[in-house]
Amino acid sequence: MATPAPRRVEEGDDPVGPLLLKLRRRDAVSAREAQVLRDAVEAVGELPADHVMVEAGAAPGACTLLLEGLVVRTKALNGDLRQITDIHVPGDFVDLHGYLLKRLEHRIASLTPVRFARVPHAALTRITESEPHLARLLWLGTLIDAAVQRERILSIGRRTALARVAHFMCELFVRLDVVGLAEQEGFSLPITQIDIADATGLTSVHVNRMLRQLRDRSLLTFRGGNAVIHDWPGLQALADFDPDYLFLTPEPR
């Protein structure tokens, strides 16, 4: 299927809005720095769900800043076994790694319909050279990605299936909340149980049973792409969820 041509960023919507929300939960970002980020965005594009955005092994010349929807990084075993290594929410740089790695060793794909911005590597180089504080903030983002990966390793390696699914939900709740995409009672999560299985290292059949247990225990209901949290402390306790590894400062400024 053909990739829709990216269109110029139209006025009226700020492509770096979610990114700023996230960055400001880590450090102050000046108005000038925000403008530098805005200027770095070259084009905005859209893609339907389940589309490959960057193939494994490719060497893209620009980075992808996710604006709307969910994007995953995946690796495959043999061909049919898929593992989601990272899941990205709006405001995340999906492939900033690719800037220095040159070549990506994993696939990047849309999980839902997505809207995204392209930031050319040349623009990143300019930021590196003239905006050291901003550059550090962007790199910090990749280090936090790695911290999230470590928590995922712990989850898949040592948590029970039930706690694993619960932890997945806890993490997404907090991360979506940072960019204003969660309510007190829950959040929209338009993905399939197969996707959850690929992220947690389980089968979709078992994910289904674990979700039923979470529902039966009155902790969380996931249905029709919506997660409703019934008992947030209980869910956190079951999952052994501690948001420390997300490196969020208490309040925006």
Place this chain on the structure above:
Amino acid sequence: MATPAPRRVEEGDDPVGPLLLKLRRRDAVSAREAQVLRDAVEAVGELPADHVMVEAGAAPGACTLLLEGLVVRTKALNGDLRQITDIHVPGDFVDLHGYLLKRLEHRIASLTPVRFARVPHAALTRITESEPHLARLLWLGTLIDAAVQRERILSIGRRTALARVAHFMCELFVRLDVVGLAEQEGFSLPITQIDIADATGLTSVHVNRMLRQLRDRSLLTFRGGNAVIHDWPGLQALADFDPDYLFLTPEPR
């Protein structure tokens, strides 16, 4: 137990030797850059096996460059369940992440007796400001750490126990070989089966059985802290091991 006082780096042994071996498998490093690295090293220390080097939550003021021995980063669940998220070989910066993250969300511990160098964060800042190419190489190292973590997520999430243990051995063989610590026939790996279990998300009992299978299949023998490779292509095939994710260029220069 008291931590031995770090001693000044004595002449005659080059604390950045292994690091240079690794960096030069990724990009050229000039003699001047090598000297800048040497100058950044403040002190060399030693520690016995199974010692905590940086406690989770701590904010160290210097980074640790591993010179000899093996170091792990670990996270714990409840208290008794341990998961190794990363294993480091000589030449690795163990906690470069801590430079920007400020606080580490995981524990760093020695797996064997280790010798290491301390590089103060202030020295890293100087490198960032005056040696952009070298700085990029160091950051590239943290990005490759993340790539290794992703492969670990795939391993624990989707590989069978046997393939998982085999893959662990393949990775260490290649990584130790980069810094000259492997022979054609095998390598020294003075760790316990419990350690392997904590790295692969298994129990030590099951690791024992998987190691026996690898031996029975004439692929690899692990005994007394030594790994002997009997059939490298066969081991790679069983593990579905592809060293692409280590981002090594074919030959040093």
Place this chain on the structure above:
DNA sequence: CGTTAAATTGAAGATCGTCAACCAAGGTGG
């Protein structure tokens, strides 16, 4: 409506964990 992907449930089986016992090696103190 008919078609397809996803969700759901049951039954059966495999993998891996738990429990328990025993062995081997190395260090310690008498």
Place this chain on the structure above:
DNA sequence: CCACCTTGGTTGACGATCTTCAATTTAACG
């Protein structure tokens, strides 16, 4: 030098968790 202790390795028996297979239901969509 040798009992003793501790840690790790090894093996067997058993059981739990999770997967596989299969069938059915539900929902979305042209």
